[in-house]
Amino acid sequence: MHLSTPRYDSARVLVIGDVMLDRYWHGGTSRISPEAPVPVVKVSQTDDRAGGAGNVALNLAALGASASLISVVGQDEAADVLAGQLRAAGVSTQFQVSSAKPTITKLRVMSRHQQLLRMDFEELFTQADCSEHQKKLQQQIGDVNVVVLSDYAKGSLGDCQALIATARKANVPVLVDPKGTDFTRYAGATLLTPNLHEFEAVVGACNSEQELVDKANQLMTTLNLEALLVTRGEQGMTLLRKAQPELHLPARAREVFDVTGAGDTVIAVLSASIAAGYSLPESVGMANLAAGMVVGKLGTATISGPELRLAVQAEQGVERGVVSQEQLQTALQEARSKGEKIVFTNGCFDIIHAGHVGYLQSARELGDRLIVAVNSDESVSRLKGPSRPINPVDRRMAVLAGLEAVDWVVSFADDTPENLLRALQPEVLVKGGDYTEEQVVGAPIVRAYGGDVKVLQFLDDCSTTGIVEKILAQSD
CATH class of the missing domain: 3.40.50.620 (HUPs)
Incomplete structure (x- = not known):
């Protein structure tokens, strides 16, 4: 497959889903606490990053695409930080504010590039918290090429079926990064991007390549999907499409430093490439290349358009691994x-x-x-x-x-x-x-x-x- 970088400035992608704030506290450790057998971290640096659907939107903006985001946040300082970061990156944000629940926040304590502790601040949102999503989608659907549903099972996607129906009625592809074991809520979507663990949790263990293909085809038929992309870590990615042979792309050979947010990068590059007019196989090829790059970075990270262009030039169209x-x-x-x-x-x-x-x-x-x-x-x-x-x-x-x-x-x-x-x-x-x-x-x-x-x-x-x-x- 010959890869070339799309014109991402022509891509318009709308992301709907669970947004969260990823907080990192970095510091050195030189002693054990006298109060409990735990290391004492002297915090010297803090870092806030948009995670979940926010990271998908940031990846889109970093590529040069036009990115919009619909989500739910709390009425708190974390929401202000998220909104500021996303808008500074050029992402158009439309947040429904919950006065009763906090913005989802994940705090990670880091020392010497190792994660020592993670604390989650969250309460699941309900359908009432995201009641405006459908209306906002209807207002924007005529101005976008692709809709992405970024599901982290936090409640921001209360009625996926209504969102999918609205987009498909407008002939806009819907790409879903799924979560959980009930994939019926995504029925009718254009494409799902589960990882292998998520896929097997729904269809059962796959003991061979053929079994994976057979179960994927059955799932596509059951859910009326056009395609399914199974991301498989060190074994690369497998794209399944109706009435077409499977396409496997080997994992890119590079040191894996942190897989946090890799799925966000995959669906961002995939959706942006499709929105820019590339075929599904070509778009998957770009997403596979970007995934190999982002796992070499710490925490939730993005791949910029120039970075991806350099990687494509280095590849020279050769699949390896x-x-x-x-x-x-x-x-x-x-x-x-x-x-x-x-x-x-x-x-x-x-x-x-x-x-x-x-x-x-x-x-x-x-x-x-x-x-x-x-x-x-x-x-x-x-x-x-x-x-x-x-x-x-x-x-x-x-x-x-x-x-x-x-x-x-x-x-x-x-x-x-x-x-x-x-x-x-x-x-x-x-x-x-x-x-x-x-x-x-x-x-x-x-x-x-x-x-x-x-x-x-x-x-x-x-x-x-x-x-x-x-x-x-x-x-x-």
């Missing part, structure tokens, strides 16, 4: 439909060194796409001994996925990749080291279906075992 074996087979079908040549290599890759990097670059030059299959931790222990691996498989895969030469990284639990080779049938099998082509494990399998086998050399004096032995020698 850590995938499951089933997901990889789906990706290979698309790659082969474009005539791309698949190169495969495998190994433990316990400590990535210069030899690996040079070898993988050479392997990539033998085709259009490079798969790196990595031995599981148990497999490495059987092959190398009980002291290995040094790094667990998820970290080894993350490092490999970050290399420019590597397209997909997949793990396997067997001692050899033979079963994986039979399933994937790459055009070229590559191995590094002092082997002959006849000694390469899996070579007969690849040659049997007409593939090629190549042996490449590592750089001199580069060896994982040698590096480990050198470290041990210096530590004695």
Whole structure:
């Protein structure tokens, strides 16, 4: 999928849902309280951020889209802070004020980038608290391209069906970030974006890719949805549409620092891209890229238009990352439909060194796409001994996925990749080291279906075992 940044300044998105104030108190900890066995935090910095539906609206504004927000707040200082932040960012706010209930506030005490405590100040809103939402939506529906319902189960979306009906009557798509186990309240929406945990809480556990697809299709039929986007953390995202094959996008390989607000970024970029005229698959691709960026930031955060444009340029239209074996087979079908040549290599890759990097670059030059299959931790222990691996498989895969030469990284639990080779049938099998082509494990399998086998050399004096032995020698 080729990605390019939409003209977000043409997008007009209305967000309706639960708005909250995310408060962060930061400070150092150097002692335990004499009053109780808890750390004492000397607060040196405070930070207030709009959360929930407010964070969705801020993400839209940061992209350059026109963002409006309908929600409920209390008659208090937190509401004033929220309103000031949102308006300063260019978000048009329409708050219904409850005199009896507080603005939803979440206070987090932080020290050394770790969350020590969270305190929630909230009372659930009722239908009476959000009685003006329908009227406000009717007043604005002619001026927006997309409506987003951001549900955090705090009561601000008392009558979803009326809101959905109003938008759909005006032919405006409705995207829902759902909550809870009763998805019937979202029936008739254009698209739902549950995470995997939320999805399985409604349809039951999914033990395979096919089971996930089957249950998603059934849910779309039951709720009369046009599409369903299941966000799956380290396994990426899966888009399901009526009468069309599923589309899976691998997770972007980067360090996960904080997932707070990642769902807000996903639905913001998704809705803004659709509002700017992009197709649903293209919009999901943009949302997937943005999600990989926002988890590298602390707390509720936004992705700006310039940041996203730079990320798109860096991607150069290439989908890459850590995938499951089933997901990889789906990706290979698309790659082969474009005539791309698949190169495969495998190994433990316990400590990535210069030899690996040079070898993988050479392997990539033998085709259009490079798969790196990595031995599981148990497999490495059987092959190398009980002291290995040094790094667990998820970290080894993350490092490999970050290399420019590597397209997909997949793990396997067997001692050899033979079963994986039979399933994937790459055009070229590559191995590094002092082997002959006849000694390469899996070579007969690849040659049997007409593939090629190549042996490449590592750089001199580069060896994982040698590096480990050198470290041990210096530590004695």
